[in-house]
Each structure stands twice: as C-alpha cells, then as structure tokens.
Amino acid sequence: MTPFTEQQIRASLVNATRSERQRMILPDLAQLRWDRLDYLGWRDRKQPLAAYAITEMDGEPVGIILRAPETSSRRAAMCAWCEDVADNSDTSLYVARRGGAPGRKGSTIGTLICTDFRCSRNVRRRPTLAESGADDDGARAVVVERRIEGLRERTRRFLQEVRSTA
Template sequence: MHPLTEQQIRASFANATRREAASAALPDLDAVPWDRLEYLGWRDRRAPRSAYVVLELDGAPAGLLLRATAPDPTRVRRTTLCAWCQDVRSTDAVLLVARRAGAAGRAGNSVGTLVCEEFTCSQNVRRVPTASEVGTDDEDVRALFVAERVAGLRERSRHFVEGVVRGR
C-alpha cells in the first residue's frame, strides 16, 4: 500500500459525512508499515464502536467508516473466521457494518462483514504457514502459499469496499 497523508485519508471516506471524516481519530501514520499492508484499518480510541478502513481502489484511496457491534461482556469468546484474511488462529473477528455510500446509505442501507478485531489481516496472511497447511517443508511452496493468501486478502477487502462505495 502507498503511504497516505492525513488529508488523503480524511478525503477518502466514501460513506462518512464531512463532520464524521474530520472527527476521525487517525492512527500514528509515521508508525504504519505501509509496505506490509493491503489496507489500513483501525479502531477509534475515543469511540470504541467506530472503526475505519482505507485501501487503494482504482489507484486512489477509498475509505469507509464502520460500526462495530456493541461489546457483550456475557458473550462466550469463540474463534471466528475473518472474511478477509480467512484466519482463525490469531484473533477474534468482529462484525463491522458500513453504511452504503450515496443515496442508498442515506436511505439506511448497510452491509456488514466479519473482520479481525484489531485489523491484523496483513500480518495474518504473511505468517509462515505450517507444513500441514501446505503439505511440505519446501520454502518455495510456502512463499507461494503466502503470496496467494496476500492476493486473496487484497481481493476480498477490495470487493467489500467496492460494494459499499459502488453499491454492488
């Protein structure tokens, strides 16, 4: 992913009002490992139910404001499959809902997906696969397996953002 500025990120939010985009608490952009990300995702530390994701769509940044479901302290914690990285080993996935962009969003239409709670998908897909996952200890096969996981993450996250932005 190409490094983005605060201004580029705030301008990229397709489903947020100007006020919502201006009030978003951004992460420390200097600490972001841009070359190891398929998307930038973070939770708003001031509003824990608010989350954001930005990725490149048609060569330009496309961002979404997401809402997480309310935490339920009585909920039994279960490992859940992330729809983007398809990893169950590292963290729980949470339901994140995005208001659709444009008239559809103003009419109340939204779409949701399960995503890693702390947006660790890019780390998860780069994890060295076990021999049982790839069927061999061959480093070339493992590298190909990781490359396929990275490509899959890019495609699935892009498809979700594109669906919110373009109503697909």
C-alpha cells in the first residue's frame, strides 16, 4: 500500500463530516509497515466507538468511518474481508454510514471484520498443506498472493458500496 499523509487520510473519508475529520485520532503513520498493508484500519483511542478503514483505489486513498462495536460484542466468526479460516476467534460487526444523501438520511451498511484489523497479517500467514495442495514454497506463494488480492478486492468493494450514493 502507498504511504499516505495525515492530510490525505483526513480528506479521503467519504462518509465523514468536517468535524468528524477534525476529531479523528490517527495511528502513528511513521511506525506503519505500509508494504505489508492492504488497507489501513484502526480504532480511535479517544472515541471508543469510532473506527476507520482506508484503502487505495485508482492510486488515491478512499476511507470510511465505521461504528465500532462495544468490546462485549466480539464473536467467533469469519472476517468478510480476509476470510481467514485459521483465525476466526475475534471478529466484530462494523457499521458504516453511507456517503452522500443516503447517509444523511440514516442509511448504513455493515460487515464482519477482524476486530483489530489484522487482515493484512492473516492473509500473509503460511498456508497449510491442505490450503496449498503441495509442500513447496511456490504453491504456498500462489495461495498467499490469491489471499492478498481477495482481501484487496473485498475491501475495495465494501468501501465502494459505502461511497455509492445510488
């Protein structure tokens, strides 16, 4: 993923008001391993029910504000973005207000996502023999690449759906 600046991230939010953009607390961008991220997701440490997801579409950042669940609402389920079958112990339902007029009228969309946004790490884990079908590095690399592309596509599709005003 291309490293983005604080200004780019704030401007990228398609379902945020000006005040929501200003209140947003970003993670330490200098500490991120951008080359190992397929999207940037985090929970706001000062607003416990606010979370954010930013991805790249056509070379530009596109981001959304998500309503984070309360800590008691975590569940064992598969994340809709990374679809990791080995680690499904901590997912949460995140809800995003749609962009534009539908969002101002209260229209939302939700999905199950890894509670701590660890999807990029999950898709890069070493595939099991059952997943790769062969005990060689080439076959495993193909599985990891397929997972990465799937994560990127599902993330973009969700953010596009939030951005859509139709």
